[in-house]
Amino acid sequence: MKKWYAVIGDPISHSLSPFMHDYWFQQHGIDASYIPLHVEPADLQHAIESMKLLGISGFNITLPHKQAVIPLLDQLDETAQHMNAVNTVSVKDRSFKGFNTDGDGFVRSLLSYPVDKEKALLIVGAGGAARGIAFALERAGFTDISITNRTFRRAQELALETGSKALVMADAEAQLSDFGTVIQTTSVGLTEEALPISLTHLGSGSVVADIIYNPLETPFLKQAEAKGCLVLNGVGMFVNQGAIAFEKWTGIRPDTEEMIKLITEKLGGNHVN
Numbered sequence: 101m102k103k104w105y106a107v108i109g110d111p112i113s114h115s116l117s118p119f120m121h122d123y124w125f126q127q128h129g130i131d132a133s134y135i136p137l138h139v140e141p142a143d144l145q146h147a148i149e150s151m152k153l154l155g156i157s158g159f160n161i162t163l164p165h166k167q168a169v170i171p172l173l174d175q176l177d178e179t180a181q182h183m184n185a186v187n188t189v190s191v192k193d194r195s196f197k198g199f200n201t202d203g204d205g206f207v208r209s210l211l212s213y214p215v216d217k218e219k220a221l222l223i224v225g226a227g228g229a230a231r232g233i234a235f236a237l238e239r240a241g242f243t244d245i246s247i248t249n250r251t252f253r254r255a256q257e258l259a260l261e262t263g264s265k266a267l268v269m270a271d272a273e274a275q276l277s278d279f280g281t282v283i284q285t286t287s288v289g290l291t292e293e294a295l296p297i298s299l300t301h302l303g304s305g306s307v308v309a310d311i312i313y314n315p316l317e318t319p320f321l322k323q324a325e326a327k328g329c330l331v332l333n334g335v336g337m338f339v340n341q342g343a344i345a346f347e348k349w350t351g352i353r354p355d356t357e358e359m360i361k362l363i364t365e366k367l368g369g370n371h372v373n
């Protein structure tokens with residue numbers, strides 16, 4: 101029987117997940133469809149119950165439901181517990197298990213670049229995405245992680261939980277040339293004037309990542325590139341978080357390089373990373 105998968109969110113119409121997963125299902129000869137479901141917060145519980153009743157085989161969860169879905173699931177894996185957020189659900193015997201593949205997706209994408217795990221790394225931002233990334237970097241063996249954030253208290257809390265250092269923004273800006281890798285995880289990425297951190301002291305040899313992928317090149321990445329840094333946008337994270345979900349559902353590791361090119365083209369750009 102044909103299997104079905106979904107992504108639930110509000111809004112959801114612009115999601116690229118259906119394109120990505122349907123492409124991989126087709127490529128691997130799997131008889132399945134992946135559909136976007138617009139679910140408002142007040143309907144979340146009914147939506148989850150209905151999906152169980154209708155025999156869904158797996159699903160993704162995006163904003164604003166990543167935390168609210170947790171009490172509606174049967175099991176939670178350790179990463180999702182640490183992050184207190186779920187983006188992927190696997191189904192076995194009608195039991196729903198929540199995972200979070202965002203952080204590991206980012207790390208897989210970063211590791212396709214020449215980064216040195218022993219060199220100092222700076223995370224800019226301390227929201228949900230930064231949280232997943234900080235835990236995943238620690239698990240992947242990065243030894244010197246600092247976190248800075250507009251609201252310093254949140255950087256302190258995350259640093260305490262992940263065994264990292266918290267830096268006030270002014271200190272992070274002054275010490276920027278010390279970091280081999282800088283990761284921009286805030287939601288700031290649209291306007292030229294509003295960089296979340298000044299890049300004046302950024303060194304030319306750093307790897308600089310922005311997890312935003314639409315636009316493909318944020319003002320932050322443009323400035324880092326102009327300074328001679330190797331830059332990485334958020335398409336790789338998006339594709340790799342999806343690939344890890346696909347692997348959990350099917351046991352197959354899909355081709356991420358090809359998908360990064362396809363998604364980049366869909367977003368109107370050349371393949372830059």
Ligand code: NDP
Nearest residue numbers: 225226227228229230250251285286287296311334337338
């Ligand atoms: P959150 O709302 O949890 O966190 C937002 C972060 O941005 C906080 O650190 C916040 O700082 C900071 N911030 C917001 N506005 C400003 C500002 N004007 N100046 C400085 N800092 C600011 O969001 P998420 O962590 O869930 O998502 C962040 C971004 O990551 C989004 O743009 C999202 O699209 C992207 N993302 C990309 C993914 C991918 O696959 N590539 C996956 C997941 C997310 P403060 O604490 O001070 O409010």
